[in-house]
Structures are given as C-alpha cells and as structure tokens.
Amino acid sequence: MKHLISVLVENKFGTLNRVASMFSARGFNLESISIGETEDPEISRMTIVTRGDDQIVSQVLKQLNRLIDTIKVTDLTRQPHVERELLLMTMKLSKATQHEIFELINVFKGKVVDIKQKSITIEVIGSPDKINTTIDIFRPYGIRELARSGAVAIHRGE
Amino acid sequence: MNGSEIFFESLRREGVDLIFGYPGGALLKVYETLHDIEDIKHILVRHEQGATHMAEGYARATGRPGVVLVTSGPGATNTVTGITNAYMDSSPMVVFTGQVPSSLIGNDAFQEADIVGITRPITKHNFLVKDVRELASTIQKAFFLATNGRPGPVLVDMPKDILNASCAFEWPEQADIRGFKPTLKCHQNQIEKAAHKIAEAKRPLLYIGGGVITAEASEELQELATKLDIPVTMTLQGLGAFPASHPLSMGMLGMHGTYWANQAVNKCDLLIAVGARFDDRVTGRVDTFAPQAYKIHNDIDPTNVDKNIKVDLPIVGDSKNFLQGILKALPKKAEKHEAWLNEIRQWQEQCPMTYTVEEDSLKTEFVIDQVSKQTEGNAVVVTDVGQHQMWTSQYYRFNRPRSIITSGGLGTMGYGLPAAIGAAFGVTDRPVVLFCGDGGFMMNIQELVTAVHYRIPVKIFLLNNSYLGMVRQWQELFHQEKYSFTDLEDSNPDFLKVVEAFGCRAMRAETPAEAEAAIRSALDYNEGPVFVEFRVIRKDMVFPMVPAGGSISDMLLERLNPKTMV
Numbered sequence: 001m002k003h004l005i006s007v008l009v010e011n012k013f014g015t016l017n018r019v020a021s022m023f024s025a026r027g028f029n030l031e032s033i034s035i036g037e038t039e040d041p042e043i044s045r046m047t048i049v050t051r052g053d054d055q056i057v058s059q060v061l062k063q064l065n066r067l068i069d070t071i072k073v074t075d076l077t078r079q080p081h082v083e084r085e086l087l088l089m090t091m092k093l094s095k096a097t098q099h100e101i102f103e104l105i106n107v108f109k110g111k112v113v114d115i116k117q118k119s120i121t122i123e124v125i126g127s128p129d130k131i132n133t134t135i136d137i138f139r140p141y142g143i144r145e146l147a148r149s150g151a152v153a154i155h156r157g158e
Numbered sequence: 159m160n161g162s163e164i165f166f167e168s169l170r171r172e173g174v175d176l177i178f179g180y181p182g183g184a185l186l187k188v189y190e191t192l193h194d195i196e197d198i199k200h201i202l203v204r205h206e207q208g209a210t211h212m213a214e215g216y217a218r219a220t221g222r223p224g225v226v227l228v229t230s231g232p233g234a235t236n237t238v239t240g241i242t243n244a245y246m247d248s249s250p251m252v253v254f255t256g257q258v259p260s261s262l263i264g265n266d267a268f269q270e271a272d273i274v275g276i277t278r279p280i281t282k283h284n285f286l287v288k289d290v291r292e293l294a295s296t297i298q299k300a301f302f303l304a305t306n307g308r309p310g311p312v313l314v315d316m317p318k319d320i321l322n323a324s325c326a327f328e329w330p331e332q333a334d335i336r337g338f339k340p341t342l343k344c345h346q347n348q349i350e351k352a353a354h355k356i357a358e359a360k361r362p363l364l365y366i367g368g369g370v371i372t373a374e375a376s377e378e379l380q381e382l383a384t385k386l387d388i389p390v391t392m393t394l395q396g397l398g399a400f401p402a403s404h405p406l407s408m409g410m411l412g413m414h415g416t417y418w419a420n421q422a423v424n425k426c427d428l429l430i431a432v433g434a435r436f437d438d439r440v441t442g443r444v445d446t447f448a449p450q451a452y453k454i455h456n457d458i459d460p461t462n463v464d465k466n467i468k469v470d471l472p473i474v475g476d477s478k479n480f481l482q483g484i485l486k487a488l489p490k491k492a493e494k495h496e497a498w499l500n501e502i503r504q505w506q507e508q509c510p511m512t513y514t515v516e517e518d519s520l521k522t523e524f525v526i527d528q529v530s531k532q533t534e535g536n537a538v539v540v541t542d543v544g545q546h547q548m549w550t551s552q553y554y555r556f557n558r559p560r561s562i563i564t565s566g567g568l569g570t571m572g573y574g575l576p577a578a579i580g581a582a583f584g585v586t587d588r589p590v591v592l593f594c595g596d597g598g599f600m601m602n603i604q605e606l607v608t609a610v611h612y613r614i615p616v617k618i619f620l621l622n623n624s625y626l627g628m629v630r631q632w633q634e635l636f637h638q639e640k641y642s643f644t645d646l647e648d649s650n651p652d653f654l655k656v657v658e659a660f661g662c663r664a665m666r667a668e669t670p671a672e673a674e675a676a677i678r679s680a681l682d683y684n685e686g687p688v689f690v691e692f693r694v695i696r697k698d699m700v701f702p703m704v705p706a707g708g709s710i711s712d713m714l715l716e717r718l719n720p721k722t723m724v
C-alpha cells in the first residue's frame with residue numbers, strides 16, 4: 001500500500017542524502033521525495049511517498065526516526081491531509097489540435113506558462129492521481145517533455 | 159585558542175586520556191600541538207585499521223568510548239572496516255579525520271576523500287566541521303551520540319584550515335540535539351504485562367544479548383534468573399552477562415550454540431529476549447524459531463523490534479531499566495521450573511560439549527579449555543574470526559561481563575590482534591588473551607609492533623591449522639569438498655621467526671602437555687606481549703552446527719556426516 005510520510009529534518013547539508021541512502025541501504029521503495037524549507041529556516045520538510053505492507057512501513061518510520069537529523073516523522077496516510085503535486089509539461093501545438101488542447105487545459109484547471117509557434121508549456125497542480133490522469137489525457141497530443149515535483153503534503157488544520 | 163588546541167581541550171572535557179592515531183599532512187597542526195601534551199596519551203599504531211579495532215577493543219573492555227585520530231584521504235579510508243565493525247556491534251567510538259582545507263573540498267585535492275559521504279551508512283552519525291567556532295560543540299555532540307542510547311561510531315571530519323583558525327573556547331553545558339531522544343525508560347504497562355507472563359510461564363527462557371552488557375545489567379539478570387529458576391542462553395556478544403559456571407547457564411544459542419540451548423528455544427513457552435536482536439546466526443529459519451513461545455522483546459533500539467521476527471510484546475528501553483522493572487513488578491506467587499530444567503538436563507546429557515584428548519596431537523578445544531581453566535573464566539578474551547572463534551564461545555567459560563571481545567556482526571578477520579591490544583590498554587587487572595587463526599593473524603600483524611613498543615602484556619594464542627578453517631569446513635560440508643584456496647600449508651610463514659623478528663617472545667606447542675606448559679608460562683609473563691603457536695589438528699570441524707538458513711531444531715551434531723540430523 002502507498003504511504004505518504006512527512007518528515008521534519010534539520011536544514012543541513014547531507015540530510016537529503018542520509019534519508020535517500022537509508023532507503024537504498026535497507027531496500028525500501030522510494031517513489032518520490034521532495035524537500036523544502038519550512039517557516040523555521042533551520043528546519044526543512046520532506047514529503048516521502050513509499051510503498052510496502054504494514055511491517056515494512058513501520059520499519060521505514062522507525063529507521064527514519066533513528067536518523068539523528070530527523071526531528072519529527074509523521075505517517076499522513078490515515079490522517080486528514082492535503083496532498084499536491086506540480087506538473088510542468090511541454091507539448092506539440094498545431095492548428096488542428098490547439099482548440100482541443102486549450103479546452104482540456106481548462107478542464108484540468110491548468111495554466112499556460114509559455115507558448116511558441118509549435119509548442120505550449122503548461123502547469124497543472126493537483127493530487128498525484130489527477131496529475132497521472134492529466135498526463136494520460138494529453139499524451140495523444142504529443143508530449144515533448146515533462147517534469148513532476150513529487151508530492152508535497154501537510155496536515156489539514158483544525 | 160587555535161583549532162588544534164580546541165580539539166585537545168574538548169577531548170579533556172570528555173575525559174579522554176587515550177587516543178589511537180597515525181599522523182599525516184592534514185593533521186600536522188594537531189600533531190604539533192600534541193607534541194607538548196602530557197595528559198592525553200597518544201598510541202602510534204601501524205595501520206589506521208588497527209587504530210579503529212584498538213579503539214573498539216578498548217571500548218568493549220572498559221565501556222568508555224574509544225578515540226581514533228587519522229589523517230585525510232587514505233588515512234580516513236583505512237578506517238572504514240573498523241568503523242563498520244563498531245557499527246554492527248554497537249560499540250561506542252569517535253573517529254576524528256583530518257580533511258583538506260575547506261576551500262579545496264570537492265576539487266579532487268591531494269589526499270582528499272569524501273569520508274563523510276563514505277561513512278554515512280556505517281556511522282551512527284557524522285559531521286564535517288565548517289567553522290572553528292563549531293568545533294568544540296561538534297566534538298561534544300559526537301561523544302554524546304556515540305555513548306547514549308544504542309552506542310555506535312561517530313565520525314568528525316576536520317578540514318585543515320579549521321584546525322589552524324582561532325576562536326575563544328566555548329564548551330556548551332550539554333549537547334543539544336533535538337532529533338536524538340532515545341527511549342530509556344520502559345513503558346510501565348508493558349512491564350507489568352511481561353512480569354505476569356513471566357510469573358505464569360511453565361517453560362520460560364531468557365535469551366540475552368550484548369545489550370545487557372552495555373547496560374551493565376548482569377546483576378539484575380542474575381537476580382531474575384535465580385529467583386524463578388529461569389534458564390539463560392546468550393548470544394556471542396552476550397556471553398559473560400550470566401556466569402557460565404551457574405547451573406542455569408545454557409551457554410550460547412544459534413548456529414554453533416549448544417544443542418540444549420537450541421532445544422530449549424525450540425520447546426520454550428515463553429522467550430524473553432533482552433538486549434538481543436534476533437540475528438540470522440541466532441534464529442536460523444525464522445518461521446521455525448521458538449514456535450511455541452510467547453515472545454517478549456526488550457531492546458533500546460526500536461528498529462530492532464519486529465525487524466526479523468514478529469514478537470508478541472515489544473518493550474523499548476534500556477535493558478537495566480527493563481530488568482529492574484520486571485523484578486519490581488513480579489507478583490509474589492510465581493512458578494518455579496523444576497520439570498523444565500530436568501527436561502533441559504536430559505538434552506544436555508544427550509549431547510554434551512566434549513572432545514577427546516590424544517597424547518601426540520592437539521585440538522583447539524583443548525587449548526581453549528586449558529586457558530579457561532588456568533584463568534578461571536576471568537580473563538578478557540579476544541578472538542579473531544573463524545573456527546577458533548566459535549570454539550572459544552563454546553569452550554571458554556565466561557564468568558563475568560565485558561569478557562568476550564569479538565567481531566560478531568561484521569565477522570572481520572584481522573580484528574583480534576588490534577582489539578586485544580586496545581583492550582589491554584584499558585584493563586590491567588585481568589589477563590587479556592587473544593585466540594587467533596593463522597589466516598586472520600596475517601591481516602593486521604603489523605600491530606605486533608605497537609604491542610611490543612608499548613610493552614602490552616597481551617597473550618597471543620595462535621591456533622594454527624594451516625587452513626582458512628571455517629571456510630574449509632563449509633567447503634567440506636556444503637561444497638563438494640572443493641577446497642578452493644583455503645589450504646595455507648605451503649604459503650604460511652614460519653610464525654615463530656616472524657614474531658621474534660618483531661621483538662616479541664614466542665613459543666610453540668604441538669601436544670597437550672606442551673600446550674599446558676606454554677599457556678602457564680605465557681600467563682606468567684607480563685613484561686610485554688607473548689606469543690604461542692599451537693599446531694592444532696588441521697581438519698577439525700566445529701559442531702554442533704545449524705546449517706545457514708536451517709531450523710535450529712535441525713542441528714548437525716557430528717562431523718563428516720551432513721545427513722545426521724537430529
């Protein structure tokens with residue numbers, strides 16, 4: 001099962017490496033990892049997506065906790081949370097397709113960030129599921145390049 | 159103060175009076191400062207790997223962290239095996255490495271190695287010092303981490319410019335690490351639940367690991383075991399936590415454990431694991447391990463719980479706190495276990511640990527048994543890795559904690575000699591004895607210089623079978639007797655001559671009578687190291703044995719017949 005783990009870590013060099021190499025050393029699955037500063041510049045938040053049964057995920061959480069540079073580890077999976085991912089994607093553009101493409105961008109609440117004679121770059125924000133669907137739907141129009149941020153997530157407020 | 163002075167002042171604050179090191183370019187300033195220091199003794203090793211094993215031997219013998227000082231690049235990379243060894247066996251150690259100047263880091267500078275990157279997965283934590291003002295507090299953190307919670311090695315990388323820069327010396331009141339809060343105190347509800355299970359059990363068994371020795375909880379263990387007549391079996395690192403001479407001691411369990419300890423695991427209805435981690439050399443096949451038992455597991459490291467084996471009652475916390483808690487919570491009325499102990503005694507009689515003695519040939523078992531008798535189980539015993547190591551666990555009767563110093567987790571050949579030297583630096587009121595194989599002895603033989611130079615009275619007992627014996631044993635049992643590259647007969651040196659050339663006293667024994675006399679004479683000699691080469695039977699095998707991945711109920715009891723399963 002997929003798990004979404006939020007980790008507060010010391011904002012120091014090498015921390016990302018410690019976490020990533022722990023996953024590879026222990027043979028844990030690491031689907032995505034994203035990191036950025038929090039409201040406190042000394043602390044970063046990492047969002048990790050991993051897969052495994054309960055026993056494995058419980059080991060993942062304990063191993064994360066064991067790292068000295070981790071301050072707090074939370075499994076958000078079964079708690080109220082918001083999860084978002086950013087997609088940037090460049091596609092082919094032609095007279096024949098442009099109408100449909102613009103319509104779909106609207107459907108997915110995307111934004112055009114750049115447009116050229118023969119290509120268009122868009123951004124879409126949403127749950128990783130929505131991003132997957134977006135990519136599937138646009139694929140027939142000719143995707144040139146795409147980049148995904150990986151999930152970021154946070155507890156829902158009270 | 160400059161960085162080098164801050165370095166030594168910080169060591170003083172940590173109570174360090176002994177370091178194992180080797181100089182080099184990145185450490186010139188440190189060694190300049192060291193030249194005029196008298197209250198911190200520096201031991202010059204002959205290879206940085208030796209320094210790490212010495213520091214670990216010292217740490218295991220004394221309980222205090224071992225300290226290593228090496229230069230950048232090759233000096234640093236030479237410590238990798240020793241650091242890994244300390245990590246696997248949870249030994250407290252702080253390794254200081256010199257580093258190229260900060261401005262050159264990342265440039266492939268002369269003698270640059272990314273030792274922080276290299277040692278990330280093999281240290282409990284590591285640091286690169288980026289500002290001289292952080293040097294003292296980093297050293298404080300390093301010692302705090304190495305010695306608190308589950309102990310382990312910590313590395314501090316110190317660039318050359320930091321060691322030359324100056325600032326005021328500031329020593330924080332205490333190390334402040336917000337991400338490190340080990341659970342020492344066990345949960346009271348869990349303790350009470352465990353105490354009830356223990357009081358009710360008909361066939362309980364204590365399974366004791368090195369954590370009990372680290373936690374200095376031997377007294378509590380003895381009190382619990384004798385109060386309820388609970389038999390005690392120990393892991394390799396746990397030996398000595400409970401005296402071998404006590405009738406409740408079942409010796410070691412696992413791959414080369416006693417038949418009766420493994421049978422007891424197999425038949426017990428309650429298994430109380432304390433400071434042990436269900437290592438694969440202990441459990442064999444996990445799904446058949448202690449199949450009838452309710453399992454209680456106390457460990458200080460939460461990641462050890464439910465890692466290899468799912469337990470019924472996990473209790474995270476310090477093992478001393480756990481045992482004290484259990485003793486307090488035990489109900490007045492608790493079962494005694496006469497019938498269970500009788501059952502175990504029968505297994506003991508069925509398959510005792512014995513060996514035969516012949517007048518004109520020598521067995522390793524005999525040598526170890528003799529040393530055990532002559533030292534009355536009170537020596538600090540260090541081993542290398544191989545058959546002699548397993549025989550030591552079987553035939554040396556460890557009567558006190560901090561008595562076995564051996565590479566358990568990593569199984570590092572070459573560990574023994576330097577670890578024994580390090581142990582002898584820390585312990586002077588008990589003899590320090592090394593059992594070593596002819597293969598492993600060659601792996602850090604250079605440290606004999608260190609032992610001779612500092613006149614360390616370590617007893618080096620070489621069990622020479624002219625084979626990489628443990629590998630030969632597996633080749634015979636499981637690999638069609640293809641003795642591929644394990645026969646050292648034609649290539650081994652004349653050990654007596656080699657050792658004498660180092661300036662070390664050396665003897666040889668080829669019969670039981672000679673062995674007995676040589677051991678006596680070695681134990682009597684305390685002016686420096688002494689070496690005895692025992693020429694033992696070449697093709698002996700260690701039994702009983704659980705084949706790797708087999709069930710511990712299926713031990714091989716005899717030699718040369720892998721089909722004999724009991």
Ligand SMILES: Cc1ncc(C[n+]2csc(CCOP(=O)(O)OP(=O)(O)O)c2C)c(N)n1
Pocket residue numbers: 542543544545546547569570571572594595596597598599621623625626627628629
């Ligand atoms: C550094 C290292 N290399 C290889 C091994 C694999 N190994 C385990 S035991 C052993 C043989 C040891 O031979 P010896 O030192 O003569 O001891 P004996 O088994 O004969 O008592 C070997 C090669 C190891 N444990 N460590």
Ligand SMILES: [Mg+2]
Pocket residue numbers: 544595596597621622623624625626627
């Ligand atoms: Mg040998």
